[in-house]
Amino acid sequence: MTMPSFCLIVEDDPFQCKLLTHQLQQLDVPQVETCSSAEELLKMIDTGRHVNLLILDINLPGMDGIEVLRHLADRNYAGELLLVSGEDESMLTTAARLARAHGLKILGQVSKPVSPKNLSNLLNSQCSSLEPKFRVSPKFYTPEEVAKAIADKELTGFYQPKVKVDDRKVVGAEYLVRWQHPEDGLVLPDQFVFAAEAGGIISELTTAIFADALEQLKRWQAKGLNLKVAVNVSMSDLCTHSFADQVFEMCEKRGVKAEDLVLEVTESRLEHNITNALEVLGRLRLRHFRLSIDDFGTGHSSLARLRDLPFDELKIDRSFTHRAWEDPRRLAIYESSLDMARRLGMQVVAEGVEDEEDWQFLQDNDCHMAQGYYISCPLPPEEFTRWMQSWHAS
Ligand SMILES: [Mg+2]
Numbered sequence: 438m439t440m441p442s443f444c445l446i447v448e449d450d451p452f453q454c455k456l457l458t459h460q461l462q463q464l465d466v467p468q469v470e471t472c473s474s475a476e477e478l479l480k481m482i483d484t485g486r487h488v489n490l491l492i493l494d495i496n497l498p499g500m501d502g503i504e505v506l507r508h509l510a511d512r513n514y515a516g517e518l519l520l521v522s523g524e525d526e527s528m529l530t531t532a533a534r535l536a537r538a539h540g541l542k543i544l545g546q547v548s549k550p551v552s553p554k555n556l557s558n559l560l561n562s563q564c565s566s567l568e569p570k571f572r573v574s575p576k577f578y579t580p581e582e583v584a585k586a587i588a589d590k591e592l593t594g595f596y597q598p599k600v601k602v603d604d605r606k607v608v609g610a611e612y613l614v615r616w617q618h619p620e621d622g623l624v625l626p627d628q629f630v631f632a633a634e635a636g637g638i639i640s641e642l643t644t645a646i647f648a649d650a651l652e653q654l655k656r657w658q659a660k661g662l663n664l665k666v667a668v669n670v671s672m673s674d675l676c677t678h679s680f681a682d683q684v685f686e687m688c689e690k691r692g693v694k695a696e697d698l699v700l701e702v703t704e705s706r707l708e709h710n711i712t713n714a715l716e717v718l719g720r721l722r723l724r725h726f727r728l729s730i731d732d733f734g735t736g737h738s739s740l741a742r743l744r745d746l747p748f749d750e751l752k753i754d755r756s757f758t759h760r761a762w763e764d765p766r767r768l769a770i771y772e773s774s775l776d777m778a779r780r781l782g783m784q785v786v787a788e789g790v791e792d793e794e795d796w797q798f799l800q801d802n803d804c805h806m807a808q809g810y811y812i813s814c815p816l817p818p819e820e821f822t823r824w825m826q827s828w829h830a831s
Contacts, residue, residue: 440464440467441466441489441517442466443470443487443488443489443490444470444491444492445478445488446461446470446472447471447473447475447478447492447494447502448471448473448494448497448521449474449494451473453550456550461556466490474497475500476499478493478505479505482509482514483512488514488516489517490516490517490518490544490560491509491514492521493519493520494521495520495522495529495532496522496523496524502520502522502532503535506535506536506539509541510539510540516542517542517543517544518536518542518544519544519545519547519559520533520545521546521547522549524548526548526764527764527765529546529548530546530764530766532546544559544560547559576621576628577629579632579636580633580637582629582632583632583642584636584638584641587638587642591616591617591618592614592615592616592642593616593817594612594614594646594650594818596610596612596653596666596817596821597613597808597813597815597816598610598828599611599665599786599806599807600806600807600812601805602787602800602804602805602806602807605829607825609664609665609699610667611667611669611701612650612666612668612669613669613815614626616629630642634673643670644687646668647683647684648687650666651666651687651688651698654697655691655692655693656818657818657822658697660822662825664697665696666697667698667699667700667701668699668700669701669731670700670701670703672703672714675702675714675717677713678716680717681716681717681724684698684721685724696725696726699726699728700718700726701731701752702718702731702742703732703736704736704742722746727749728747728749729752729786730748730750730751731752732754733751733752733754734754734757734770735754735756748783749784751774751781751783751784752785752786752787753771753774753786753787754789755789756789757774758790759789759809760794760795761798762794762795775803775804784805784806785803785805786804787799787804787806787809788808788809789809790808790809791809791810792811796812
């Protein structure tokens, strides 16, 4: 493990300063300095001092620790940040979220008094998630380039498993589109779906995705694998009347049963043509296609959608699942979503299950399915089947 070479403590309480300095020295941090205000900290940064780790009390006299985050971001502060507070945990969480939104690297957050064990754990946790933030802007593509990629069959699906919480059984996979670009390598959907929408070729993209996903589903079924495949659709996909008929036709042509296809519906912005989307989804549901409400809790009107549509499945967004066991706010939202789904007779998928603790947490409540990096990242189809064998064997 490598300890930060220069650590600066910003804390107005002299006793806390001494205590932290001592603890850091015990952990072999070579250089520790302290200052008692945000103004002093900024002055230090302005003189070009290179700080590796900043331990910041968010309750400071004068400029507070929340405001100082913006000033650090403006100065492109590139070191790590550890937030400390005597306030309740939710205040720290808010500050940490804000810091991340500013692109600052957060090592962690701790309530006072900081225990030596806590501090040592945090300093030791400098893992890949703390790699310097990816600051280079990704490349974006034109609608023409996307149209060509569709025609040249360069789009491919990665599959992220959904597993049952009680017996670990793999029950399905979510199709996540990738573009295998001949020069740029693997391109993520954020970099090209927007172009498809703007260029009016979203239905071509959707058709290509469905065709790919359905063919993979057939291949798996031919091997005796009983999986459901989930495809993401946005409310704007659903604005065309013909969408439901297209899905019926594509499935019929390949002999895919409606109940093996899950449509994960997201609502990432305010949609205009809700009536049309309701008709399309209603018709799909009538034919027994499974409807899933995706990223639940983050859209604009998830509750209204839940009221209007007979969804079969609810996916609790990652931001409410991951580490819900230690954050009372996330926990409250997570549990309410779970309870609501149960009352509405829906299956629940917890997204963002990223570590052993998240997985353990799910065992203690009635969540049906889980998805996330603890189980597996999205995989190409060949790797998916290999992964499945080892998951079931372990
Ligand atoms: Mg999804």
